[in-house]
Amino acid sequence: xxxxxxxxxxxxxxxxxxxxxxxxxxxxxxxxxxxxxxxxxxxxxxxxxxxxxxxxxxxxxxxxxxxxxxxxxxxxxxxxxxxxxxxxxxxxxxxxxxxxxxxxxxxxxxxxxxxxxxxxxxxxxxxxxxxxxxxxxxxxxxxxxxxxxxxxxxxxxxxxxxxxxxxxxxxxxxxxxxxxxxxxxxxxxxxxxxxxxxxxxxxxxxxxxxxxxxxxxxxxxxxxxxxxxxxxxxxxxxxxxxxxxxxxxxxxxxxxxxxxxxxxxxxxxxxxxxxxxxxxxxxxxxxxxxxxxxxxxxxxxx
Amino acid sequence: xxxxxxxxxxxxxxxxxxxxxxxxxxxxxxxxxxxxxxxxxxxxxxxxxxxxxxxxxxxxxxxxxxxxxxxxxxxxxxxxxxxxxxxxxxxxxxxxxxxxxxxxxxxxxxxxxxxxxxxxxxxxxxxxxxxxxxxxxxxxxxxxxxxxxxxxxxxxxxxxxxxxxxxxxxxxxxxxxxxxxxxxxxxxxxxxxxxxxxxxxxxxxxxxxxxxxxxxxxxxxxxxxxxxxxxxxxxxxxxxxxxxxxxxxxxxxxxxxxxxxxxxxxxxxxxxxxxxxxxxxxxxxxxxxxxxxxxxxxxxxx
Numbered sequence: 001x002x003x004x005x006x007x008x009x010x011x012x013x014x015x016x017x018x019x020x021x022x023x024x025x026x027x028x029x030x031x032x033x034x035x036x037x038x039x040x041x042x043x044x045x046x047x048x049x050x051x052x053x054x055x056x057x058x059x060x061x062x063x064x065x066x067x068x069x070x071x072x073x074x075x076x077x078x079x080x081x082x083x084x085x086x087x088x089x090x091x092x093x094x095x096x097x098x099x100x101x102x103x104x105x106x107x108x109x110x111x112x113x114x115x116x117x118x119x120x121x122x123x124x125x126x127x128x129x130x131x132x133x134x135x136x137x138x139x140x141x142x143x144x145x146x147x148x149x150x151x152x153x154x155x156x157x158x159x160x161x162x163x164x165x166x167x168x169x170x171x172x173x174x175x176x177x178x179x180x181x182x183x184x185x186x187x188x189x190x191x192x193x194x195x196x197x198x199x200x201x202x203x204x205x206x207x208x209x210x211x212x213x214x215x216x217x218x219x220x221x222x223x224x225x226x227x228x229x230x231x232x233x234x235x236x237x238x239x240x241x242x243x244x245x246x247x248x249x250x251x252x253x254x255x256x257x258x259x260x261x262x263x264x265x266x267x268x269x270x271x272x273x274x275x276x277x278x279x280x281x282x283x284x285x286x287x288x289x290x291x292x293x294x295x296x297x298x299x300x301x302x
Numbered sequence: 303x304x305x306x307x308x309x310x311x312x313x314x315x316x317x318x319x320x321x322x323x324x325x326x327x328x329x330x331x332x333x334x335x336x337x338x339x340x341x342x343x344x345x346x347x348x349x350x351x352x353x354x355x356x357x358x359x360x361x362x363x364x365x366x367x368x369x370x371x372x373x374x375x376x377x378x379x380x381x382x383x384x385x386x387x388x389x390x391x392x393x394x395x396x397x398x399x400x401x402x403x404x405x406x407x408x409x410x411x412x413x414x415x416x417x418x419x420x421x422x423x424x425x426x427x428x429x430x431x432x433x434x435x436x437x438x439x440x441x442x443x444x445x446x447x448x449x450x451x452x453x454x455x456x457x458x459x460x461x462x463x464x465x466x467x468x469x470x471x472x473x474x475x476x477x478x479x480x481x482x483x484x485x486x487x488x489x490x491x492x493x494x495x496x497x498x499x500x501x502x503x504x505x506x507x508x509x510x511x512x513x514x515x516x517x518x519x520x521x522x523x524x525x526x527x528x529x530x531x532x533x534x535x536x537x538x539x540x541x542x543x544x545x546x547x548x549x550x551x552x553x554x555x556x557x558x559x560x561x562x563x564x565x566x567x568x569x570x571x572x573x574x575x576x577x578x579x580x581x582x583x584x585x586x587x588x589x590x591x592x593x594x595x596x597x598x599x600x601x602x603x604x
Contacts (some may be wrong), residue, residue: 016306
């Protein structure tokens, strides 16, 4: 089997495993599935959960699309006429309890072909990152340590490198702060003298396999904590920053919106309830301010 | 007095008149004022109202900035090294009651100078547009008829032209629908054989003067209407589309975010409480669906 077919099988299985695990945790609601087709080739399987006991809104989506490379992607990749195949899993989970962090992950594979159908370029990309509303250092440490273990199995330099790229990528420039406490981000993982595509396949799927271990223990630990109306307000205000990042800066989101992607699958990442207050600043010395301090200056967690 | 000085005086007075009128309507809360300075030259007077009896959130802001034309603006205008002056009033009002529409307006003036300080280019821009959550045809007709009257006093072709430009500009391409029911939009109003800058000054200030007449009667008519939790939810979902437009498509917002503008003044346009639901569709034949039908196919109101 080609890497492409194996990876597509992999993300289908991973989607099943993630959605069934999250459903078992929530117990109140299940994911609703939408199958969709792309007119130019391919399609996807969108699974969305809403109004759960634990998960207020979330999506765990896979897609596999192919065909002629759209004009906007030609410009983006600096190539002319070409065909492509892309598949991936994208997930965003917005829990109800403000002490449970939002999580995002994505693992994707891309192939580009010449007119004879030969592969002329291919790469993996993705990562996973955590966006808490209240900072529990042990949670950030846990998430990052699972990420680090997945990286360390392949190269001792991976974790430092991809952790830094994550902090850089999820930077809300117009707010001068990070979206969350980071995790891993990698892109254009291509074959080199040092590593084959097979090596990258093993690495990316290892990161994918680590996701539930990185996130689920945090959900269990925080899901039953009591919270106040004010803490919920803070969560909704911070979700506003999440929206700002995704709509203003996130390359994947903007790309989807400009290339006639399936809008509802792309924008499933937006939180269910969001607030914007004018010039809001948390009280000095508060827990809310402690979170901001870390977002302003990303730190090493492990 | 130069046009620049007269227009800056004008927007200061207009800000006073609009904020005092809206305060009198709300009666519960007042605008809070923030004066701010721009490091590179100029500054602004931001006035924000929050948690009122009628107005849930809104800003009526003026600014006057000047200095060397920032790199990003050089690229945008296709000029090299130049100095500039820009001033304007921007307002967005998000009422609490879902039957009272959101309104946006902006009137601005721009000058560009060579190194000797001579004006090498100058223009007016702006407009005003209405975003209802429930469609009352008489309200849309009233708003547009006031806009038309302001236009007709100057040129019988203005209203048709600037109404169409408004429908085009406030088009949420990724949703394939209008942000609201439109109004007026104009830009790069420059001196020509037919019209002097003085003529444009008179036109733009006439539109500015028409704003309260266009909007306030609608507020009075709808502010005390009873509404349900479901109608409020619909308002918050539609506000999500407002956020999407402003963060993904609105040139002014993106420009401000990229040129290190005063973020809180720019993002005062974002609504206070917003919802995103996955793949939401109103019931067939409902009032919510009637609004969508008009947003999909902008119509002539007068």
